[in-house]
Amino acid sequence: MDAYDILGPSEQYIQGDKACVYGALIAGCRFFAGYPITPATEIAEEMSRFLPKLGGTYIQMEDEIASMGAIIGASWTGKKTMTATSGPGFSLMQENIGYAVMTETPCVIVDVQRGGPSTGQPTMSSQGDVMQARYGSHGDYEIIALCPSSVQETLELTIRAFNLSEKYRVPVILMMDESIGHMREKITIPKDVLIANRSTVDISYAYYRPFRTGYMHATKIPEFAPFGSGYKTFITGLTHDEDGFPTTVNPKAHSDLIKRLSEKITDNIDDIFYVNNKHLEYAEIAVISYGISARPSLAAVNMAQKLEKNVAFINLNTLWPFNYEFISELSKQVEKIIVVEMNMGLMYHSIREAAEGRCDVVLVSSLGGRVPTPKDIVEMIK
Amino acid sequence: MITIKENYCKGCGYCIIACPTKALKRSNKINSRGIEIPIVEEEKCNKCHICELSCPDFAINVEEE
Amino acid sequence: MISNDEIYEKYIRKGTMPTILCAGCGNGIVLNTTLRAIDELKKDIDKMVFVSGIGCSSRLSSYIKADGLHTTHGRPIAFATGIKAANPDLDIVVFTGDGDCAGIGGNHLIHGIRRNIDITVIVLNNYNYGMTGGQASPTTPLESLTTTTPYDSFEHPFDLSMLAMAAGAPFVARWTISHPVQLVKSIKKGLQVKGFSFIEVLTPCPTSYWRRNRIRDYEGIYRWYKENTVNVKRAESEPDKICIGELQNIQKKEWTEQWKELVERVSK
Numbered sequence: 001m002d003a004y005d006i007l008g009p010s011e012q013y014i015q016g017d018k019a020c021v022y023g024a025l026i027a028g029c030r031f032f033a034g035y036p037i038t039p040a041t042e043i044a045e046e047m048s049r050f051l052p053k054l055g056g057t058y059i060q061m062e063d064e065i066a067s068m069g070a071i072i073g074a075s076w077t078g079k080k081t082m083t084a085t086s087g088p089g090f091s092l093m094q095e096n097i098g099y100a101v102m103t104e105t106p107c108v109i110v111d112v113q114r115g116g117p118s119t120g121q122p123t124m125s126s127q128g129d130v131m132q133a134r135y136g137s138h139g140d141y142e143i144i145a146l147c148p149s150s151v152q153e154t155l156e157l158t159i160r161a162f163n164l165s166e167k168y169r170v171p172v173i174l175m176m177d178e179s180i181g182h183m184r185e186k187i188t189i190p191k192d193v194l195i196a197n198r199s200t201v202d203i204s205y206a207y208y209r210p211f212r213t214g215y216m217h218a219t220k221i222p223e224f225a226p227f228g229s230g231y232k233t234f235i236t237g238l239t240h241d242e243d244g245f246p247t248t249v250n251p252k253a254h255s256d257l258i259k260r261l262s263e264k265i266t267d268n269i270d271d272i273f274y275v276n277n278k279h280l281e282y283a284e285i286a287v288i289s290y291g292i293s294a295r296p297s298l299a300a301v302n303m304a305q306k307l308e309k310n311v312a313f314i315n316l317n318t319l320w321p322f323n324y325e326f327i328s329e330l331s332k333q334v335e336k337i338i339v340v341e342m343n344m345g346l347m348y349h350s351i352r353e354a355a356e357g358r359c360d361v362v363l364v365s366s367l368g369g370r371v372p373t374p375k376d377i378v379e380m381i382k
Numbered sequence: 383m384i385t386i387k388e389n390y391c392k393g394c395g396y397c398i399i400a401c402p403t404k405a406l407k408r409s410n411k412i413n414s415r416g417i418e419i420p421i422v423e424e425e426k427c428n429k430c431h432i433c434e435l436s437c438p439d440f441a442i443n444v445e446e447e
Numbered sequence: 448m449i450s451n452d453e454i455y456e457k458y459i460r461k462g463t464m465p466t467i468l469c470a471g472c473g474n475g476i477v478l479n480t481t482l483r484a485i486d487e488l489k490k491d492i493d494k495m496v497f498v499s500g501i502g503c504s505s506r507l508s509s510y511i512k513a514d515g516l517h518t519t520h521g522r523p524i525a526f527a528t529g530i531k532a533a534n535p536d537l538d539i540v541v542f543t544g545d546g547d548c549a550g551i552g553g554n555h556l557i558h559g560i561r562r563n564i565d566i567t568v569i570v571l572n573n574y575n576y577g578m579t580g581g582q583a584s585p586t587t588p589l590e591s592l593t594t595t596t597p598y599d600s601f602e603h604p605f606d607l608s609m610l611a612m613a614a615g616a617p618f619v620a621r622w623t624i625s626h627p628v629q630l631v632k633s634i635k636k637g638l639q640v641k642g643f644s645f646i647e648v649l650t651p652c653p654t655s656y657w658r659r660n661r662i663r664d665y666e667g668i669y670r671w672y673k674e675n676t677v678n679v680k681r682a683e684s685e686p687d688k689i690c691i692g693e694l695q696n697i698q699k700k701e702w703t704e705q706w707k708e709l710v711e712r713v714s715k
Contacts, residue, residue, distance in 0.1 A: 069518065069522040
């Protein structure tokens with residue numbers, strides 16, 4: 001059975017969490033492991049309902065560490081896999097996210113953000129995990145994190161998350177927030193969407209080296225041989241050579257490996273980085289936001305436009321990898337960048353770093369689950 | 383035929399202790415890593431293979447003629 | 448019986464012997480016996496995955512010429528659950544240690560058993576954290592000296608097999624490296640059982656554990672495992688000794704079979 005057969009009418013009025021499930025199933029996700037946590041629980045619930053109908057697998061694990069482990073294991077059988085959580089669970093997943101980066105395991109992690117640190121505000125919205133998505137696991141690495149600001153975008157970016165994960169063999173994090181997760185909006189289920197699949201290996205076992213790149217395509221991404229396919233692949237989180245075997249005391253082996261793991265993302269930033277902008281051409285001021293706070297930001301920009309201000313709106317749908325060049329160019333054009341986020345200023349740091357003092361960078365911060373109002377932002381534009 | 387891959391042997395002697403017919407013995411024979419390797423008294427061997435199962439490094443091999 | 452040379456040729460990755468493990472370490476014996484059990488059952492090694500955690504025990508997966516997943520510390524059962532649930536056609540063997548399985552990964556062990564997913568877990572219990580130099584583990588016997596219990600250990604150790612039995616594992620066996628023939632038989636049974644099989648192997652760590660605890664010669668170590676254990680059939684006569692043998696063999700519905708039934712039911 002196909003995902004489209006069970007998702008129902010092409011136009012629906014649903015929650016963000018459910019739209020995420022729709023996107024995953026359309027993208028080909030057939031394995032979900034998770035653990036209940038507000039406000040991401042609905043994703044697990046919907047997965048448990050839909051996956052058996054598609055011949056997929058749903059499993060509730062004993063904690064988020066195990067959930068992350070299970071989706072990595074399952075991904076090595078060739079399946080597209082996903083887990084969903086919120087802050088506390090996301091913290092627990094970090095070690096295994098690093099493992100997925102090191103072993104180049106495609107998988108999607110959904111973090112429906114709530115107020116933190118610690119148990120914080122389980123039923124309130126926050127954008128406090130964006131730096132954890134980037135730097136949460138130890139060691140140097142690059143990761144992809146996407147951020148939707150509507151229910152429709154949640155569906156579309158979930159598909160994109162799977163596509164990027166498969167293409168670049170990297171865990172992709174979908175950074176939702178409580179508001180987007182629990183908000184209901186009209187969606188249109190897209191047809192004929194582009195679905196990417198990991199590139200599998202097609203040479204004899206004798207010549208195959210699991211972490212050598214460039215067999216089939218001239219990229220820095222190795223070809224994949226799923227478990228059970230006879231390629232006798234050994235996977236380890238230790239620093240490994242092209243054969244996949246531990247080489248833990250060789251400085252060159254380590255630097256070659258982590259450079260490749262980073263470069264396979266940063267070299268392709270033009271393909272990965274995607275933002276939605278409005279009125280950018282003649283802008284003198286830019287409002288940058290993402291997630292739920294992008295919506296009042298857009299409203300504020302529209303209000304300012306009526307006041308004949310040249311203000312651009314930038315919805316940062318791709319949080320990581322961070323496009324320094326894009327912000328750098330922007331900082332040459334505008335006089336002021338207003339960063340709107342529901343934390344004490346996290347993306348604000350990277351944006352200020354990229355702007356290098358060429359323009360003012362100011363922060364509109366909103367805490368406690370209170371979504372900033374357009375008025376808060378218009379004040380800064382004036 | 384019992385053969386010992388001298389370079390694999392770490393000299394734990396578990397094969398010697400495990401052997402029910404005492405076909406393996408300690409010796410002064412030293413391998414390249416300075417480890418005393420066992421010697422074999424072939425005629426005592428009853429081909430039970432327990433020495434093979436007791437070797438942590440696949441260093442000892444018993445072949446039935 | 449298959450010889451070690453044949454086992455090596457068939458199942459061991461070239462150039463990996465001798466192992467990185469210390470002289471007198473029993474882990475290689477567990478590798479050897481596991482491969483013999485697989486060979487005797489004529490299993491297709493290309494349809495098997497060897498999953499392991501972190502520690503000396505967990506190095507075993509890298510030696511086998513088959514798919515292997517050397518995971519994070521304590522989590523091999525969680526990873527193995529994902530593999531098995533996603534592709535039930537694969538046979539999964541988990542190599543784990545006392546620290547990996549009873550310490551950091553204890554939760555995954557009991558939930559793997561509760562779920563009864565069809566994997567074979569082989570726990571190499573060497574009474575301490577050997578890879579890090581011999582710290583006390585959840586199975587360190589009372590009054591042992593380790594680097595973190597320099598005045599002797601007073602925390603009550605886990606009896607892992609009893610824990611697995613109480614959690615309801617369909618197959619539980621415990622042997623030592625001094626009982627390799629019996630161990631092969633139990634691993635064979637464990638691989639054949641449809642469900643969670645738990646095989647505990649008492650294996651010596653001469654370098655970190657025994658060196659600090661009375662026995663400093665390999666022969667003494669080997670004999671200790673013979674002399675301080677008693678088969679379950681005669682356990683009542685010698686209650687002070689460690690009970691070994693096939694400890695539990697019960698029937699229980701398995702996870703992937705139940706999931707398959709559920710899929711058939713709801714996809715109609």
